[in-house]
Amino acid sequence: MIKTDVLIIGAGPTGLFCAHQLGLIGLKSEIVDNLSKVGGQCIELYPDKPIYDIPAIPECTGEELTNNLLEQIKPFNIKFHLNDRVEEVKKNQNRWSVVTVNKKEFNVSSIVIAGGVGSFEPRKFSIKECEKFEGKSIFYSIKDKNIFNNKTVTIFGGGDTALDWAIELSNNCKINLVHRRDEFSGAQASVEKIKKLHSVGKINLYTKFQLMLIKGSQNIDSIIIKHDNETTKEIKTDYLLGFFGLIMQLGPILNWGLNLNKKTIKVNTENFETNQSGIFAIGDICSYPGKLKLILSGFHEGALAARGCFKYARPEEKLKFEFTTTSKLAKERLGIK
Amino acid sequence: MAKITYTTHDNKIYTINVKNGLSVMEGAVQNDVPGIDADCGGGMACATCHVYIKENWLDKLPAKEDGEEDMLDMAFEPKINSRLSCQLIVSDALEGLEVTIPSKQS
Numbered sequence: 489m490i491k492t493d494v495l496i497i498g499a500g501p502t503g504l505f506c507a508h509q510l511g512l513i514g515l516k517s518e519i520v521d522n523l524s525k526v527g528g529q530c531i532e533l534y535p536d537k538p539i540y541d542i543p544a545i546p547e548c549t550g551e552e553l554t555n556n557l558l559e560q561i562k563p564f565n566i567k568f569h570l571n572d573r574v575e576e577v578k579k580n581q582n583r584w585s586v587v588t589v590n591k592k593e594f595n596v597s598s599i600v601i602a603g604g605v606g607s608f609e610p611r612k613f614s615i616k617e618c619e620k621f622e623g624k625s626i627f628y629s630i631k632d633k634n635i636f637n638n639k640t641v642t643i644f645g646g647g648d649t650a651l652d653w654a655i656e657l658s659n660n661c662k663i664n665l666v667h668r669r670d671e672f673s674g675a676q677a678s679v680e681k682i683k684k685l686h687s688v689g690k691i692n693l694y695t696k697f698q699l700m701l702i703k704g705s706q707n708i709d710s711i712i713i714k715h716d717n718e719t720t721k722e723i724k725t726d727y728l729l730g731f732f733g734l735i736m737q738l739g740p741i742l743n744w745g746l747n748l749n750k751k752t753i754k755v756n757t758e759n760f761e762t763n764q765s766g767i768f769a770i771g772d773i774c775s776y777p778g779k780l781k782l783i784l785s786g787f788h789e790g791a792l793a794a795r796g797c798f799k800y801a802r803p804e805e806k807l808k809f810e811f812t813t814t815s816k817l818a819k820e821r822l823g824i825k
Numbered sequence: 826m827a828k829i830t831y832t833t834h835d836n837k838i839y840t841i842n843v844k845n846g847l848s849v850m851e852g853a854v855q856n857d858v859p860g861i862d863a864d865c866g867g868g869m870a871c872a873t874c875h876v877y878i879k880e881n882w883l884d885k886l887p888a889k890e891d892g893e894e895d896m897l898d899m900a901f902e903p904k905i906n907s908r909l910s911c912q913l914i915v916s917d918a919l920e921g922l923e924v925t926i927p928s929k930q931s
Binding site for chain 1: 862864865866868870871872873891894895898899901902903905929931
């Protein structure tokens with residue numbers, strides 16, 4: 489059981505900056521995120537795309553923004569729990585008990601949900617039969633590439649993940665690459681490499697095709713794919729890999745008794761607290777009149793939510809407003825001598 | 826202003842007069858047409874405002890930007906007539922547009 493002041497759900501820019509604000513006012517926090525790395529949408533959706541509307545930073549990429557935020561929160565030694573997702577949230581006297589998918593338990597005085605539009609999960613094949621093969625002959629991510637050695641693997645998708653794996657696995661297996669159109673969104677260099685591997689017979693390419701049917705009982709025997717012009721083709725394959733990007737699911741957040749508005753959580757704009765006292769929501773996941781889904785709004789919301797957390801963590805104390813330029817205490821917390 | 830017809834996957838029909846300048850996505854969301862999520866708020870950063878365009882409208886609409894096609898790769902059951910409704914800006918020219926909403930967005 490981990491006892492701390494605040495648990496932040498989501499390691500995107502909003503969650504990271506909120507940890508900074510909590511640290512400045514002397515509160516301890518830890519962060520849980522479903523992804524394997526810190527940065528949220530910035531890292532998952534647009535690590536290389538420049539952002540132009542962060543105050544006082546004319547231009548930076550999602551990755552640079554994340555790295556700068558990590559640098560900024562370094563003095564507070566924030567502990568991250570990645571590849572994990574909060575499953576259960578329960579009131580425990582005047583504190584909150586939290587349990588994650590990996591069975592980690594937290595006891596905190598407040599929770600800040602900075603969950604973006606939910607947790608990222610791979611988008612799956614839309615055909616129902618795929619479920620029974622999932623984890624056996626159908627995968628949406630690769631943990632051990634050796635299981636594919638000397639087998640036939642059919643990869644669906646046109647982005648970097650699909651192309652990179654097609655190239656990598658073509659060393660030791662027979663690869664079919666299937667994509668719904670002729671153009672690929674992956675890096676140009678990878679696209680050229682794929683075309684080269686195709687021309688020497690290492691990769692079979694099927695463009696303008698989509699999955700229509702799977703044949704097989706225990707394992708997959710073959711699949712039928714359908715062209716845009718309605719013609720079909722049967723391919724023998726041992727494995728299917730689907731790389732269609734990630735979708736965002738609100739998941740267990742739906743069950744925490746929060747006041748929801750479509751996929752967002754209603755908050756007040758004084759301290760971004762939800763209808764549950766001690767649970768705050770900031771960033772893309774919160775909604776209030778006039779809400780803008782901008783990173784800069786998330787920073788503001790995080791600063792106010794952090795102050796909102798203070799009264800639960802230190803009920804006997806009064807929070808004094810201070811500037812980092814002049815406050816001795818803030819400088820101490822930042823490790824500045 | 827253009828009259829736009831949204832048909833849900835279970836054949837419920839919503840015909841709405843959408844103001845010029847709004848997107849086809851906004852026309853749906855602001856009028857509680859179910860089935861269009863628009864998680865990213867219209868920024869072409871998700872694929873949850875995916876619609877199918879009635880065939881006879883396909884070449885009358887402005888062409889897709891690259892980014893739209895990339896996002897459609899991640900949509901639920903994309904077809905040749907798939908578009909992101911946030912990228913279709915309403916003008917008088919869209920009078921009578923008919924779109925169908927997929928059974929799922931994510």
